[in-house]
Amino acid sequence: MRTSGMRDYLDGPHKAARDVVRAELVAHAGPAGLAEHMSRDEYRDKVLELLLVAAADGLPARGYPKEYGGADDLGGFIAGFETLAFGDLSLMVKAGVQFGLFAGAILHLGTERHHERYLADAVSGRLLGCFAMTETGHGSNVQALGTTATYDPETDEFVVHTPTPAARKDYIGNAARHGRMAAVFAQLVVGAESHGVHCLLVPIRDDDGAALPGVTLTDCGPKLGLNGVDNGRIVFDQVRVPRDALLDRYAQVDANGNYQSSIENPDRRFFTMLGTLVQGRVSVGGAAINASKVALTIAIRYAARRRQFGAPGSAEEALLLDYRMHQRRLLPLLARTYALHFAQAELVDEFVRVFNAGRTTADARGRSGDDGGRAGGDGGGTGRDGGRTGGDGGEHDRRALEAQAAGTKALGTWHATETIQVCREACGGAGYLAENRLARLKADTDVFTTFEGDNTVLLQLVAKGLLTDYRRSFGELDPLGTARFVAAQAVEIAVEKAALRPLIERLRDVVPNRSDTSDPDAGLRDDAYHSGLLRYREEHMLSGVARRLKAGIDAGDDAFDVFNRCQDHVIAAGRAHVDRVVLEAFQSAVRDAPEEVQPWLHDLYDLHALTTIEAERAWYLEHGRLSPGRSKAITALVNELCAIVRPVAVDLVDAFGVPGSAVDVPMVVPSQHE
Amino acid sequence: MRTSGMRDYLDGPHKAARDVVRAELVAHAGPAGLAEHMSRDEYRDKVLELLLVAAADGLPARGYPKEYGGADDLGGFIAGFETLAFGDLSLMVKAGVQFGLFAGAILHLGTERHHERYLADAVSGRLLGCFAMTETGHGSNVQALGTTATYDPETDEFVVHTPTPAARKDYIGNAARHGRMAAVFAQLVVGAESHGVHCLLVPIRDDDGAALPGVTLTDCGPKLGLNGVDNGRIVFDQVRVPRDALLDRYAQVDANGNYQSSIENPDRRFFTMLGTLVQGRVSVGGAAINASKVALTIAIRYAARRRQFGAPGSAEEALLLDYRMHQRRLLPLLARTYALHFAQAELVDEFVRVFNAGRTTADARGRSGDDGGRAGGDGGGTGRDGGRTGGDGGEHDRRALEAQAAGTKALGTWHATETIQVCREACGGAGYLAENRLARLKADTDVFTTFEGDNTVLLQLVAKGLLTDYRRSFGELDPLGTARFVAAQAVEIAVEKAALRPLIERLRDVVPNRSDTSDPDAGLRDDAYHSGLLRYREEHMLSGVARRLKAGIDAGDDAFDVFNRCQDHVIAAGRAHVDRVVLEAFQSAVRDAPEEVQPWLHDLYDLHALTTIEAERAWYLEHGRLSPGRSKAITALVNELCAIVRPVAVDLVDAFGVPGSAVDVPMVVPSQHE
Known part of the structure; x- marks a missing residue:
């Protein structure tokens, strides 16, 4: 495999923005271990110093309007920000606070007078x-x-x-x-x-x-x-x-x-204001995925050179990466990192589209003194765009974007926590030493699952968005409101279900049920089969939740209790949806990939798809969508795919393009121990 | 529930030893946060100071022979050591190095001249x-x-x-x-x-x-x-x-x-020497379980007073612990902590029995100058005790003890990593602050899964012990040896399987297969049903591994490859065994419990048993041991049991008896925020 081809494909349209930050990390961040070798105040001041360097190099300005010294390149800004996660994560988070949240609040919630007065200083770091x-x-x-x-x-x-x-x-x-x-x-x-x-x-x-x-x-x-x-x-x-x-x-x-x-409903006003801050969630999800890349780069390179045990009598012990269990621990996480990378790239594209559309609309509506605020007040085009796709930043698009950001953030940050943990354990005692960086990564990323929205709350948000029509339920995030709303929508849901039936029928065709055990391996590497299974699960869970909510309300139970009884089901439905979105993003990425990298991506995709299905095989077995034989065949195929991916595993982490300064830790640099 | 009754039952026969350490932690350890408010060298010296205090108070001496100033109370020593895990974990680990490993090596691997010269100084901390x-x-x-x-x-x-x-x-x-x-x-x-x-x-x-x-x-x-x-x-x-x-x-x-x-076979000699060091594994597993208790005490108390969201219009927001998802995250881990506590208590009893038997035998054989070493050389009674139970510290007992210690250590330390992670996330941003202690617990315990034996390696050891007859395979830990051995034993295994058939038949009676869906709830809270399922799984996995190993060798494949292809299966079999041992330890503990605590323990036991089965329900579905309806019924019952345990959840963590100094952190102490 040509690593450079894969790397270019992963870097995508924002390659330049990523490379600027890579170069910056190499030039300025110095060796890893700032956290360990300074007092807390020194460390904080060092991070501020690095923040100002990044500002001077134009990292934050990229995302801001040209009239305030910016470059109007939101996508490049986020890509650069995500890339900061290859380096010291305190710098990434402080940059997020200063250039994302603080300056972002001024830009999105303020009006021209605030922009004129503060924006350039906030973006340059002169006003902290x-x-x-x-x-x-x-x-x-x-x-x-x-x-x-x-x-x-x-x-x-x-x-x-x-x-x-x-x-x-x-x-x-x-x-x-x-x-x-x-x-x-x-x-x-x-x-x-x-x-x-x-x-x-x-x-x-x-x-x-x-x-x-x-x-x-x-x-x-x-x-x-x-x-x-x-x-x-x-x-x-x-x-x-x-x-x-x-x-x-x-x-x-x-x-x-x-x-x-201009927004009469106080709930709707509140969620509109909050919605403009979606960039924080988009960025944290991307940063978490990139932190996973750092950990996997270290752990897979280590596993590809560390030997322990093996066949007695042979000249050398076996490489860790040749052990099935070690492959099982690391390689599905590598595959899921690729999947999330592509899902994140899709999210950023959508974010840029929706925000630019909103901004253009707001700009076009005029920007005249005191009225500047109100002009953009409805976020650009409330009710003007009823379509589900191709909107211009209208309300529906923004709700959909928020849900997509919430879901990707939740999965991306949980993925980081899990991946870094597994990588630490896979490197044993060496992984526990600060010098090998996994310890720091683990400690620094742990709060990602909590900040910018607690992940469990975010998945409820995703499910709620799917359960209710966006426009009508808009603003009623609370459990009671949701439950009541769903009850009120019961008729509508029934209608939708009828409309959905042909889809479900189609899915049933794609997804054999458990009586069909003639050839348990047939079609296991078929994209349509994978998305069929995931779509079936998503639809089934959502309609199940809707049914339970309605039944509870109909029975006259307390609405909060009704919601609470289903809470685990609601969250699982949200997760099922995001799993499907991530899977399909990976499918698109494989389809669009240049020929030279496509075969490798396809193996990796299959590994991701089948481990995702394997993880939920109990559900598929319970619902008659997998036969026992087929379920076991999936497990066997996951093992096989691990072995297929193993020879290019090091190339696949090299393609992440994590700068050497971030991953050349003692345990993987040969000179140290040999 | 009377918390004190439960606490006494948990503390068991070594209550006094535990209470000494509790009092010591309160008296000497001071407020949490040593790690955060000192330089590394100061912190290390402070921990040494605390180590010497513990030594002066007689903690380590408890475990050493009377002739070297000890109390010959191994069980109390381990219970006290485990209790150290309620406090600063650096102290616990340094005590383990000094009083467990270093002094233990002198005691177990040395002879009288080493004991005379060094033991008292090692146990007092004069010789570090x-x-x-x-x-x-x-x-x-x-x-x-x-x-x-x-x-x-x-x-x-x-x-x-x-x-x-x-x-x-x-x-x-x-x-x-x-x-x-x-x-x-x-x-x-x-x-x-x-x-x-x-x-x-x-x-x-x-x-x-x-x-x-x-x-x-x-x-x-x-x-x-x-x-x-x-x-x-x-x-x-x-x-x-x-x-x-x-x-x-x-x-x-x-x-x-x-x-x-006296031990001719070099492998056997090596494993005999290593075997004497089993105490380290016993102790680390216990410490990990106790660290989980600290985290759960903090997180459950927090969840029982922290409110967020809830039914709009009601006067107060809802308590986190009343949310189903929050119960689902925390309460099964509480139940598993109880399960592991009882499994650990059983392990310590067995450890004391085997070691005291060994010591008595060695003592009886004389201790005369230069021959002192050889007298104890075979670890007390090689080959003299062929029975599977009630041995006097003979080789078979010691192998069984080592496997039990390895398995409990692996599950206990993974449990700590998972539990502390979940507790941290369940406390949101507050859980990330050092002042609330979860952060430190997380960072300090993370290496437990790796040291004193990497957990995946330990589970292979467990499985290997089960796969092969202890005496014959003894010493051949390597994959090749194991694979060859199992192949050689194929006939014997077939015989054993025949002998096992009546057992399997009995299990089939207890475990309905999936066609029996008349009443999916029937017997779900029956102990025999739970252990029947777990035993069935264990036996099935072990025989499956043995079959695969034999088939591979018979086919002339490379022995290492044969083993490696099954490695995930081997490790899963080891885990299935330990899961069953832990479950049955909990069953015994419920049976033996005083009447006043028994009902609560039984609910907690059911919660543990059913979440354990739920976690592996895919396997049971694949193997026709659960019907889809029954599988879903188990999930529903787990939810129900969470609601049943919830009202006493705070009492159940209070019963752990973690000293206030270790858990009275700002986020759970009312005066701070109210």
């Missing part, structure tokens, strides 16, 4: 900022945040306040040491009325780094990993900011104290 | 030592170590030497900073002949802590966790030690340079 959303008492349930921003008509200011200990802002990156300003999410109170969560820019430190009056900043202290990021806590005691500190793209308060928004 | 077995090039395959100890008849000394970089001693606890002496495993060369791996005591540092001539000591540097343990590397350059540095219980070299051993 926080994204102050999460509180001690509320992480996942953002709508229930306790911080308040109360409009004071006397002074034309907002008063930002932390009313209870639980409303303290917590885990906030840049808060403990470097941040000067925070994008603060708070309940906006105007007159006697609360309008729900909005975002305001609140200065928190003076030029010398001292906390401003009324602002209490504390340090979250040491963490399992990411200690180069200065996470902290913020408590506000009646802190006053001018009225225009409100990021007012979606809602405005005028000088007379009148609140107005 | 290393257990220098693992090398850079060889971890699992100890028989292939490269270090040599060559007898020089001119000076009546051994010359200890590191011939290649790969033979460097690596990951050695106490080597980087505190150790003064090392128990070094090396190929013993006498005359021109190598006699395999033996152990010698080699001084490595002088009284001032400087490396002795010819000894190069380096630091392994930072690790993912356990940074309070000073792991290091040792290179020997022709280091001379007197002849009596050889720990000569099982083999001696006399002044004329004659090597002799």
Whole structure:
């Protein structure tokens, strides 16, 4: 296999952006182990230094509008950001806080005056900022945040306040040491009325780094990993900011104290604002997948040179990678990393399409002073685009994009946790030493499953999106709302099911049932068979959940209990959907691949498809979609495919293009031990 | 439920030993977070200080003979050691190195002169030592170590030497900073002949802590966790030690340079020596299970007070522990922790029985000067006890004990890795902060799956023990030997299978096949049904492996390939066996429990049994032992059992008796956030 061909194909259209970051990691990041050889404060300051280098090299600017020094290349920006995950992950996360979340909140939630005043400084790193959303008492349930921003008509200011200990802002990156300003999410109170969560820019430190009056900043202290990021806590005691500190793209308060928004429904307004922040999830998923590549590169190279045991009497012991169990542990994870890479590339393409469409629409609608906020207020084209594909950034497209981002983030980050763990164990004691980097990767990535949305909550979001019609249920994320909605939709679901029947019939044709055991191997490497099985499972689980919700509501049970009884089923349905999306992304990637790499990709694809089916074979057996014989044949074929992939396993990790500085650790560099 | 009754039952016969350590952790260990708030050297020195406190309090002495200041209470020693895992895990591991491995090597591999000279000092911590077995090039395959100890008849000394970089001693606890002496495993060369791996005591540092001539000591540097343990590397350059540095219980070299051993077969000799070190595995498994208790105590208490989302309109959000998905994540792990606790207690009882029997036999045979080594040389009673139960520490009992220890260690440590990971994720961002302790637990325990025997290698050992008759195959751990042996035994296996048939028939009666779907719930909570399923699986997998090995050899395939093709099957068979042993240990514990706790234990047992079966339901479906309906019924019942256990979940973790100092972390202590 020509590694370079595979690498080019993986790098795709954003190869240049990735290569810039690769070169930067080699040039500036220095040897691995910043975390281990510095005090926490030194490490944090070193990461800030690297952040400013990245800013000077134009990494963040790539993703921002040309008028603020940017390049309007969102796809390249995300690709570059993901590539940072090959290096020190504290740098990646701090860059995410500064250039993704903080600057992103200004861009997406603010209007021209905020852009003019802050954007160039935020993107260059001259203005270091926080994204102050999460509180001690509320992480996942953002709508229930306790911080308040109360409009004071006397002074034309907002008063930002932390009313209870639980409303303290917590885990906030840049808060403990470097941040000067925070994008603060708070309940906006105007007159006697609360309008729900909005975002305001609140200065928190003076030029010398001292906390401003009324602002209490504390340090979250040491963490399992990411200690180069200065996470902290913020408590506000009646802190006053001018009225225009409100990021007012979606809602405005005028000088007379009148609140107005183009989005009437408060839930819908809230989710629209949150939706603009989808970039964070897109980026974290991609970073997690890239961290998996680093771990696999190290562990597979190690397994391809480390010997232990073997046939006695033979001159040499056997290579770890020649053991079936070792192949079984590592190679399906390699295949799934490829699958997720292609799913992520699809997601980024869709993200760029939807956002650019939205931006174009907003631009076209005019950008005139005070009205700039409202012009973009509906996210570009509410209700104008009813189609399911090819929209221009309309609401439906954005909901679909959010679900896709949530699902890919959940699977990508869980994959990273699992993969890095397996790689650590596959390298034994050597994997536990900091010098071999797996330990650091493990510690640093562990929180990915939790931040930017807890994975289990995200999979519920995915399932909820599938269960209900996007437009109608929009905003009702809560379990009760969902359950009621689904009950109300029961008739509609029945109709849809009837419409679906031909599809299910087709699937049944593709998917033999368990009585068909004549040739258990037939068609096991057929793409249509794989997607047939995964689609069948997805549809079956979704309709099963819908049925259970409806039956519970019909029986008069408490709606929360009804939902809660199905919660594991709901989450499994969400996961089944994402599994199918990832599988089909890999199928497309194989189809589109250049001839020289296609055969290898196809083997890897089959390995991924069959391990995915194998992992859920109990379900297929329970539902009569696999015969026992066929189920066993799948396991045998997975073993066979491991052996087929093994000779090119090192080439396949080389194709990830992780820079040598990130993976040339002592245990894989020959000179050290031989 | 009365928590104290359950706690007393869990603490069992060694309650006093556990309570001493609990009190010690409260009195001396101070607040959590040693690792985070000290430099590495300070932390290491602090851990040494705590080690000496533990020694002064008599913790290690408990396990050593009365004549060297001990209490001859092995069971209490191990129970106390396990309890150390409630506190700082670096202390636990350093205590394991010093009091378990180093002092244990002197006790078990040395003879009276070594005991007299070193044991009291080793047990008191006055003589700090290393257990220098693992090398850079060889971890699992100890028989292939490269270090040599060559007898020089001119000076009546051994010359200890590191011939290649790969033979460097690596990951050695106490080597980087505190150790003064090392128990070094090396190929013993006498005359021109190598006699395999033996152990010698080699001084490595002088009284001032400087490396002795010819000894190069380096630091392994930072690790993912356990940074309070000073792991290091040792290179020997022709280091001379007197002849009596050889720990000569099982083999001696006399002044004329004659090597002799009571165990003729070098493999058997090697495994006998290694077998005496089983205590390390017993202890690590127990420590891992206790670390899981700490994590579950924190995560379940948190889930019982943390609220998020819930039915809108209700006054309060819902508790995390009331969500089905949260119950599903945590409660089966709680049940498995109980199961493993009881399996571990059984293992410790068996360990004490076998070792005390061995010691008594050895004592009875006399202990006279130079012959002291040989007297105990056969480990007490080789061949004298042919029975399968009730032995006096004979070889068969010891092999069985080693397999049981290997299996419990593998499952216990994997369980810890999984449980702590799930607990961390279940606590979200809070779980990632060092102050809440899960992060440290995760990092510190991660290497448990690797050290004291890599878990996958250990499960192969278990399976191998089951596949072959202990006495005959003894010593032939290598794949080739195993495969050949099994082939040779094929006739015997066939005979055994015939003898087994009535058992299998009985199992079939207990285990309905998939055509019996009249009442899918019938008997799902029946103990005999559970063990019937697990026994069926174990027997079926073992005979399947044996058949495949024989078929491969019969076909003339390369023996290593034959073994390797089945490796995943072999390991799964080993695991199936241990799963069954753990299940039945839990059954016994429920039967023997006092009335007041029995009902709760029984629910927990059912939850464990059914999640174990659920996890392998694909296999049971494939083999016609579960019908699809019954398989689904099991999943439904697991959900139901989670709801049944939920109201007492906090009591069930309280019963672990983890001292408050170890689990009163900010996120679960009310005053902090409310």
